[in-house]
Amino acid sequence: MKEKERLIIEAAIKLFAKKGFNSTSVQEIVELCNISKGSFYIYFKSKDALLLSILNYYHDKIATQLVEIKQQQLEPRENYKAQLKVFYNFISENKNFIIMQIREKSIPFNDEIEQFIHRIQRENVRLHQENLLTIYGDGVTPYIADITKTVEGIYHSYLEVIIFNHYSLDFEKLVRYILNRVDNIVEGLLKSKEEPILPPSFLNMYELDHRYHEKPSASLHDIIEDMKVTLDQLPNLEEDLHVSFDILKEELEKEEPKHALIQGMLANLKEIEAVQSHRVQIAKLMGVKVL
Template identity: 40%
Template structure:
């Protein structure tokens, strides 16, 4: 991202949060940046386009901070708590912008914004899904979707207190407290004879409402996977995969060959499935 583009986005976020989206004019944004309207339109075709860029910028900022966390030597529980605290901290920092979105109902403002919001929701669901499986293993697999949706509800409720009711909460304590409640629920689920409410078939139908991962999403997952793997041969395979996927025209036989080298690595099952689905290899 070019420095001027970043400056416009950050000015937009600040003004939208302070004045509201509807009340902020493009003139005010360019004045805050010290640029002309012509320079603004070189990067954004409209104020709506800037709003979408602001959403993406904030989400990518959170992703970057999560990716940079030193979690390689942490347990799954420690990793989840560190990641959840980071998420909560970043949301808390941007609460005025979030309040503006709710107050003015800027979501959805157009189909692109709506699709991106759905993408964020899918990313959060995927993050919780992987975290819960890493913590509780296959014992909870039957109820994983119910546990996931309950976790999302609990986090959302506490965020409402923090953002809208301006409640001061120790976020490290909150993250541990939430995970302890997941322990209680997981214990109850594993000893239960009930049928789950959310099944894989149900989630498969719901997933069709959400956008597919992009090529950039796949490359990001490859980079994250390399940081968690110690096997040099697998890291080399992932390097080749990353380079091939970043080509203007990726070659399917090369991708299939590299995927064959990592099929016996269970920690890469989700990545393999994502790549196969994106390139229609199955």
């Protein structure tokens, strides 16, 4: 992200949290940034586009923290607790912004927002599912969908307490309490051998590819963002591969991208198994061959 783009996003966050999205003008944003309106529209075609960029900005900040936790190689239970604390800390720190957008109902429901929501849902379910299986083992697999949805319910209930009831919580104590309750749930299910409400395959619905049914431009954005998250999670990735991705991302965001350059950057990333599906999708959408 370019420095001026970050400056605009951070200024808008302050104004949207204080005045609301609808009551904040582009002029107020550029005045706070000390830039011209022309500079604003170089980076964002509209206020709606800016709001989507803010959501992605927040998402990237959380993803970065989750990667840092993963790199610490903590014990599974401590890893999960640390991840949950990241989300609760984020909500607490950005509560005013969140409350204002909810109050105003300012987030537009368009194709890009829908795809963003699907991506967040998919990543959150995957996070809970992977952590639960790592902590409790394959024995909970028949109940993994029920346990995942139960954890999501508990997690979101306390989010509501923080946002709507303005209640301060000790997050270390909270995440420990939540995992203790999960222990109780898992123990009860395994002991009772009760038939699951949801089959494990229920969670597969979150992996359905909602991203590629709409406009290619919207799909392309989602693919590249997902690719970024995947690369960030890979340990010891060579610097030149990060550079190749940055060049690819920048070129794809241009109005008239150079197909030869895109093809070259995709070729540079061909040895990374984790992003093969991303390479194929980008090549297909851009009409280039996968080398």
